[in-house]
Amino acid sequence: MPVGPDDALAVLRQDPATTGIFTDFDGTLAEIVDDPSAATPVPGATDVLGALARHHAVVAVISGRPVSFLARHLPSSVLAVGLYGLEVRRAGRVEVEPEAERWRAVVDDAARTCEAEGRAGLTVEPKGLSLTLHFRQHPELADEVASLARRVGARTGLVVGAARRSVELHPPVAADKGTALHGLAEGLGAACFLGDDRGDLTAFRALDELAAEGTRTIRVAVASDEAPAELLAAADLTVAGPSAAVDLLRTLLPTGS
Secondary structure, X not given: OOXXXXXXXXXXXXXXHHEEEEEOOEOOOEOOOOOHHHOOEOOOHHHHHHHHHOOOOEEEEEOOOOXXXXXXXXXXXXXXXXXXXXXEEEOOEEEEOHHHHOOHHHHHHHHHHHHHHXXXXXXXXXXXXXXXXXXXXXXXXXXXXXXXXHHHHHHHOOEEEEEOOEEEEEOOOXXXXXXXXXXXXXOOOEEEEEEOOHHHHHHHHHHHHHHHOOOEEEEEEEOOXXXXXXXXHHOOEEEOOHHHHHHHHHXXXXXXX
């Protein structure tokens, strides 16, 4: 049962032992930067997540990043859900979706093709089980990069998806932020998700499904000049950027933590 903004934080504080805290990474915990490898959590983010994990049923970062990247920035007590759920670091061990594993060589081949055929200004980011083509620094390449991704997707069977100033190629496996969140939050008394981009809408929709099952849910949009209007419209609460998102998370800590 979704609740109004005035009750949102109270709902999440009510019973930490049955509450899940779920959040995106880029644009939510970390500022968007030109070089994807240079992204880091804003000050305080890591400490707050670790503190929340000591009290809450589940604290997880659900991202399009690979687990190998997330693990460098997150406490071990926080679940790192990478590649939209294809990878999960849990209790120090990385679990990989078996159906996706057989696509690893295909993704490697697609990355080599994109490197060879892409124009100067395109940044190819191989992620093991998926691939992202970045054109943030060269927005004039948007149509050309999308065309390249479609050609490679048609040849390899990888699925093409639009992202923020980038295009992604994924295995044809039913996994997104929504499926990842639903699997982790099922049966909880309350859950929230913080996100900033179009891909986070699937997590918002998963919260709607959980709400229909009786979970109290809060959808938080992290606003920016690039945040899609549909995400902002779907949110119960909106905060202005990653630092404000961390401030909100800090208010969820039990008194004295």
